[in-house]
Amino acid sequence: MAMVVDSHEHETRNTVVPAAPYAARPPSPPSILIPAPNVKASQAIVCVPRFSNVDPLTLSAPDLEIITQSKPQKAYDSVGDWTWEDRRKAHEILDFLWLGPSTVARDQGFLKENGFSMILAARDARLAEARLLGVDRAIKELELSAATIDVQDLQDLIHRLDDAVALINKHMLEFYHNQILLQKDSPNGQDKTVIDKSKFRRGKVLVFCETGNDRSAILVVAYLMAVYGMDMIQACQFVNYRRFCVSLDEPSKQMLQTYEGLLVARKTVNKHTLQNSHNISLGTSRITKRGIMDTMDDDDDDDIMQEAADFELDRDRYTDRRPFVPFVDQN
Numbered sequence: 001m002a003m004v005v006d007s008h009e010h011e012t013r014n015t016v017v018p019a020a021p022y023a024a025r026p027p028s029p030p031s032i033l034i035p036a037p038n039v040k041a042s043q044a045i046v047c048v049p050r051f052s053n054v055d056p057l058t059l060s061a062p063d064l065e066i067i068t069q070s071k072p073q074k075a076y077d078s079v080g081d082w083t084w085e086d087r088r089k090a091h092e093i094l095d096f097l098w099l100g101p102s103t104v105a106r107d108q109g110f111l112k113e114n115g116f117s118m119i120l121a122a123r124d125a126r127l128a129e130a131r132l133l134g135v136d137r138a139i140k141e142l143e144l145s146a147a148t149i150d151v152q153d154l155q156d157l158i159h160r161l162d163d164a165v166a167l168i169n170k171h172m173l174e175f176y177h178n179q180i181l182l183q184k185d186s187p188n189g190q191d192k193t194v195i196d197k198s199k200f201r202r203g204k205v206l207v208f209c210e211t212g213n214d215r216s217a218i219l220v221v222a223y224l225m226a227v228y229g230m231d232m233i234q235a236c237q238f239v240n241y242r243r244f245c246v247s248l249d250e251p252s253k254q255m256l257q258t259y260e261g262l263l264v265a266r267k268t269v270n271k272h273t274l275q276n277s278h279n280i281s282l283g284t285s286r287i288t289k290r291g292i293m294d295t296m297d298d299d300d301d302d303d304i305m306q307e308a309a310d311f312e313l314d315r316d317r318y319t320d321r322r323p324f325v326p327f328v329d330q331n
Helices: 007-015 061-068 084-088 108-113 133-142 154-158 161-177 215-228 232-242 250-282 292-318
Strands: 016-018 045-047 073-075 091-094 097-101 118-124 145-151 180-183 192-195 205-209 327-329
Touching: 007 016, 045 232, 061 161, 061 215, 073 232, 091 215, 091 232, 097 215, 108 133, 118 133, 118 161, 118 215, 145 154, 145 161, 145 215, 154 250, 161 205, 161 215, 205 215, 215 232, 215 250, 232 250
Parallel strands: 097 205, 118 145, 118 205
Antiparallel strands: 016 327, 045 073, 091 097, 180 192
């Protein structure tokens, strides 16, 4: 049976035009601008390790002190001294954490001279089976600890950021504890642990990928966020001051912003949980059983108040808003 097309409907379609440009795709998230730091040219960006900025279930206060030595970290603007060849070098982001390309991980002289104790590779999962001969040789001859974070894409990488942070912290703590000596016959008659300061050597980690500006840079930014409590923009600014060639693309910044939200939420929940546990152990938290009617009344009141608040917030969007018709008939 032949389909009959209404000529009037066809004419109407030809006279209807969009009132404004539009795209037939889902909207993109807004771009994340990393502004220049709000400091003078000669001033440094400073980050200070504080236990209040850390998730208490991932690091204890003593562990944080061992890892960071409670030292403030400073980053000065390096753009004035930067040269094109500097992108092939590794750069000190923290006094125990460096960032660079894979070529420096093969340089045994560089690794030995700077006293690295661990190298952490951020690799494409498709290259996981390939062996980096120069890197493997350096690991063996210098007796370095080594670890890899193999990822397929950014979605995979966000699930491995916590692993990378934990690997670095674990190495720093183990390297410290391996140098502890047991001192017997102490003055108070009890054995105690000490460190021979004349021989003490602090752990140092090199994080690298092919360029030193991609996956490895993301891991280092995430480390600053997780251990030093910096937000995503502050961490990116700090890393960029230390290694000027790092310029994360938009999907990477979006992913790190998501990770920041996860860190904040997890830290808030864990602090609240530990505080409640502490209060209960001290007997300061008393839970009284509520009646069912009290619960129902409170729930109803909360729902009403929430609906009213949501309505007020939503109504603000339409205040002084001009009418808009997406399509216009030119007839």
